[in-house]
Amino acid sequence: MSDRPWIQHYVQGTRPEIPPIQYKHLPDMFRHVATRYATRTAFTQCMPNGMDASLSYAENDRLSDAFAAYLRETLKLAPGDRVAVQLPNCLAYPIAAFGILKAGCVLVNTNPLYTASEMAHQFADSGARVLVILDMFADRLPAVLPRTKIETVVLASIVERFSPLRAMLVKTVLKYVKKQVPKATVPHTAFAAALKQGEAALSAAKLPGYVAGVELDEVAALQYTGGTTGVSKGAMLTHRNLLANTMQLEEVSQHFLRTGEETVLTALPFYHIFAFTVNLLLFYSAGAHDVMVPSPRPVSNLKTAWAKYPISWFTGVNTLFNGLLNEPWFRESPPRNLVSSLAGGMALHSSVAARWKEVTGTPVVEGYGLTETSPVVTFNPIGGMVKDGTIGIPLPSTEVMLADDAGNAVGVDQPGELLVRGPQVMPGYWQRPDETAKVLGAHGWLHTGDVAAMDDDGYVRIVDRKKDMVLVSGFNVYPNEVEGVIALLEGVAEVGVIGVPDERTGEAVKAVIVKKDAALTAEDVIRHCREHLTSYKIPKQVEFRDELPKTNVGKILRKDLRAPVVPAAPAAV
Numbered sequence: 001m002s003d004r005p006w007i008q009h010y011v012q013g014t015r016p017e018i019p020p021i022q023y024k025h026l027p028d029m030f031r032h033v034a035t036r037y038a039t040r041t042a043f044t045q046c047m048p049n050g051m052d053a054s055l056s057y058a059e060n061d062r063l064s065d066a067f068a069a070y071l072r073e074t075l076k077l078a079p080g081d082r083v084a085v086q087l088p089n090c091l092a093y094p095i096a097a098f099g100i101l102k103a104g105c106v107l108v109n110t111n112p113l114y115t116a117s118e119m120a121h122q123f124a125d126s127g128a129r130v131l132v133i134l135d136m137f138a139d140r141l142p143a144v145l146p147r148t149k150i151e152t153v154v155l156a157s158i159v160e161r162f163s164p165l166r167a168m169l170v171k172t173v174l175k176y177v178k179k180q181v182p183k184a185t186v187p188h189t190a191f192a193a194a195l196k197q198g199e200a201a202l203s204a205a206k207l208p209g210y211v212a213g214v215e216l217d218e219v220a221a222l223q224y225t226g227g228t229t230g231v232s233k234g235a236m237l238t239h240r241n242l243l244a245n246t247m248q249l250e251e252v253s254q255h256f257l258r259t260g261e262e263t264v265l266t267a268l269p270f271y272h273i274f275a276f277t278v279n280l281l282l283f284y285s286a287g288a289h290d291v292m293v294p295s296p297r298p299v300s301n302l303k304t305a306w307a308k309y310p311i312s313w314f315t316g317v318n319t320l321f322n323g324l325l326n327e328p329w330f331r332e333s334p335p336r337n338l339v340s341s342l343a344g345g346m347a348l349h350s351s352v353a354a355r356w357k358e359v360t361g362t363p364v365v366e367g368y369g370l371t372e373t374s375p376v377v378t379f380n381p382i383g384g385m386v387k388d389g390t391i392g393i394p395l396p397s398t399e400v401m402l403a404d405d406a407g408n409a410v411g412v413d414q415p416g417e418l419l420v421r422g423p424q425v426m427p428g429y430w431q432r433p434d435e436t437a438k439v440l441g442a443h444g445w446l447h448t449g450d451v452a453a454m455d456d457d458g459y460v461r462i463v464d465r466k467k468d469m470v471l472v473s474g475f476n477v478y479p480n481e482v483e484g485v486i487a488l489l490e491g492v493a494e495v496g497v498i499g500v501p502d503e504r505t506g507e508a509v510k511a512v513i514v515k516k517d518a519a520l521t522a523e524d525v526i527r528h529c530r531e532h533l534t535s536y537k538i539p540k541q542v543e544f545r546d547e548l549p550k551t552n553v554g555k556i557l558r559k560d561l562r563a564p565v566v567p568a569a570p571a572a573v
Contacts, residue, residue, distance in 0.1 A: 006393035006458025011255055011384045018247045018397045018423075025214045025239040027102045029246075029285060034061035037260060037287040044291045045091050045162075046308065048301040051170065053091060053162040057287070060094055063195060065207060067099025070198030072210055075152055077129060079104035079213060082222065084128040084150070085271070086110040086119070086137065089292040092156040092191055093270050094280065096132045099198075104210045107221040108234070109271040113534045116143040118232070123148040126222050126234055126430065132156060132191070136174070139182035155184055156191035158294060216240040222430050223273050225371040225476060232481075234430035235371045237273075244423035245374040246281045248395040253282075256339060256382050257313075260287035263337070264313040265305055267296035267320060273375040274344045274474070278315055288313070299323040306330070310337040317345040317474035319505055321364060322352045331359055338362045340382055344369060345474025346506045347462070350388045367392060368460070372439065372446055374424040378460055390459040391452075398422035401445065402454055415463045418452040419445040468558050470499030470507050472536040477509055479558065482539065485532045486525060491517030494548050496556040500541060508540040512561050515544055 007016045023029040034042075038058040046052045055063070071077045083100045085107060087093045100107045108126045110119065112134055119140060123131065124147055132154045133141070141153065158174070159167040175181040189197075220242055222234035250257070264283045268275035270292075283290055291309050293302055299320070305311070314335075316324075321343065324330045341356065341364040348366040356364045365382050368391035369375030377400070380392035394400050401409055402416030410416035425446045428436035439447050449467040452460050470477040479497035486495045493516035502508035511525060522542035529538045549560035 004394075004399070004458065005456060009381060009385050009393055009457055009459075010252070010396075011381050013255060014252055014381075014396065016396050018244065018251055021216060021240065021243050021247065023243060025101075025211055025216060025218075026220055026242060026281075027098075027211050027214075029243065030061065030064070030098050030102065033285055033287065034058060040260065040287060041289045042284065043091055043094055044289065044309070045089070046291055046293055046305040047170070048293075048304060050304050050308070051159075051162070051166050052308075053159070053166070055091055055094070055161060060098065063095045064098035064102055066195045066198035066202055067095055068102035068198070068207065068210055069202040070194045071099065071103040071105060071130065073201035073203075073206075074194075074197045075130060077103060077105055079210070080106060080219075081130075082106045082108050082126045082128040083130045083132065084108040084110050084123055084126065086112050086114070086131065086133040087156060087271070088112050088134065088158070088294045089266055089270055089275075090134075090156070090158055090160060090294055091162075091292075092132070092160040093292075094284075095160075095195070096154075096156075096191075097270070097280075101220060102207070102210060104214050106219050109221060109223055109273075109276065111269075111271055111534065112137055113536075115532055115534060116140045117532055118534060119144045120147040121232055122224050122234075123150055125232070126224075130154065134158060135184065136180050136182070138184040138186070138188075141184070141186045145186060153186055153188040154191055154194050155188045160191055214239065216243070217427070219430075221276075223276075223371050233432055233435055235426045236428055236430050237374050237426055241374040241424050241426060242277060242281060244397070245277050245376055245395075246285055248397060248422075248424065249278065249282045249376060250285065251396050252379060253382055257286050262286060262288040262312045262339075263310050264288050264290050264315070265302070265309070265311045266290055266292045266315070267302055268315055268317070268345070268474075272345070272474070273371045274369065275315065277374055277376065278342060278344075283313070296320060296323075299327060300329075303327075303329055306335055307333075311335050312337050312339045314338065314341040316341065316343060317506075318343065318348050318352055319346070319473045321356055322349070322504075325352065325355050325359060334360045340365060342367065344376070346471045353388070365392075366390075368462070370420075370446075370448060372426045372448075373420055373422070374426070376424070377420050377422075385457075387455075387457075387459045390455075390461045392460065393458050394460075395422070395424075398424070400454070400460065402452060407441075412456055413453050415451050415453050418448045418450045418460070418462075420448060421445050468498070470497075470509055472499075472502075472507055472509065473505045475536050477537045482509060482511065482529070482533065482537055485529055486511055486513065486539075488532075489520070489525065489528050491515060491520035491524065494556070496548050496558055496561045497539070498558050498561045500562075502540065505536070509537060510541040510543065511539040512543045512545055512548060514546065514548055520544075 367379040
């Protein structure tokens with residue numbers, strides 16, 4: 001087998017190596033694209049009730065310039081300062097994210113569903129000085145801010161840039177009818193006011209200076225992920241990492257991605273690395289119209305967007321594809337303009353892929369990636385040979401190796417740890433050289449912790465996860481974090497957390513507990529977890545046992561927890 005057998009399966013015209021990056025940094029790309037597609041609609045936010053608002057490429061460019069000026073001139077941030085963004089998919093997101101990068105600062109993407117504890121850890125760890133957050137989550141801030149270095153809070157509404165009448169209607173319903181917008185009790189600046197201050201301070205002469213010292217290998221974003229220790233770590237993604245992965249994706253989709261003509265539906269959140277790189281960066285660079293839905297739950301929230309816009313591309317995780325296929329309105333009136341769909345974040349079930357092709361007449365193409373790889377590593381070629389049950393072949397300029405525990409390459413179809421090397425691989429974790437050393441080996445190989453096998457054609461199949469991570473609807477859940485929370489309960493003596501199969505979310509969290517207090521119930525455990533963990537991390541199953549399997553040094557054996565409990569045989573009489 002050759003070193004890179006997969007190259008022969010690239011669609012004709014696909015180069016095995018991407019060319020040198022043509023941009024100085026991400027803001028350079030933003031400016032170039034905005035100039036080329038100035039009058040085209042860049043982003044549309046579509047609400048489930050049909051209300052919408054849009055930004056052209058020129059408008060987003062101008063407003064993100066203003067936000068950059070607000071950060072540098074009004075707040076006096078320095079290059080490299082971290083700015084956290086805790087927003088769902090809305091028009092404020094690209095304005096803020098692009099503005100942060102144009103200011104020469106570092107974007108810290110934050111899940112809006114995080115609890116106060118999770119927010120405080122990420123903000124403190126990153127050293128963020130500014131937080132851009134949705135007003136619906138303002139009630140968490142009094143418990144969070146004292147534990148961080150955040151100096152300025154910018155409060156955004158879900159209807160930023162909507163017409164005044166539409167904005168007022170939505171705000172009234174959310175605040176007074178649904179009571180979903182709490183009163184903000186901490187000092188803050190409204191997002192619109194921040195933009196006005198930025199516009200007043202904006203100087204065309206100063207803008208280039210904000211990024212004059214930014215190099216391709218400087219950190220653009222901190223994308224937080226967990227680890228085998230359960231401690232959330234910030235993967236340092238550089239301008240080179242993100243631009244290279246965008247170019248790699250452009251290379252493999254060039255024959256199908258029509259520049260300046262596509263419409264992509266973004267249901268996955270931009271704060272997730274999959275949507276950030278694929279939906280935001282890739283489709284922005286292609287001059288696409290990005291239709292954003294703030295939340296895909298319930299899945300009926302997508303109905304209006306599918307009906308109203310000529311969606312040609314769609315990205316999702318297995319549960320989202322499956323959810324749409326279970327909706328009568330989707331099956332009865334499938335999208336007419338769809339070219340292809342991209343799946344990631346979790347394993348795509350072959351039955352779901354087959355049904356999607358049957359209903360829509362178009363393929364759903366599965367890939368594989370990690371936060372640490374910006375994220376895409378492998379893909380099933382669009383328009384080429386797709387092998388069910390595999391994660392496809394490596395992207396151009398990407399090397400993979402399957403290694404045994406001694407670091408030696410394994411043979412064809414033999415399981416080994418998946419190692420990755422390429423321009424999309426992060427330089428390390430933020431302020432964690434010890435954790436970086438664990439995953440980045442010699443010569444730049446990233447140890448993914450996933451066990452895989454490669455066939456003669458270079459197609460990769462995931463066999464198992466070396467890590468104990470649980471993948472819930474594409475989101476990583478790390479057992480140690482959940483165990484640490486459950487262990488705080490006084491009635492718990494010991495706890496082990498594992499993942500179990502779940503038809504809806506791929507996997508679900510299960511906690512296996514030895515009681516210290518006989519009165520402890522599963523409801524007690526779940527109620528406690530709701531106070532400290534995001535919803536997808538909360539155990540769906542709680543089992544009580546008399547003891548947990550352990551090694552001779554007392555470490556809980558999670559692999560044995562996954563094995564079914566066999567009742568003891570009755571004693572002989």
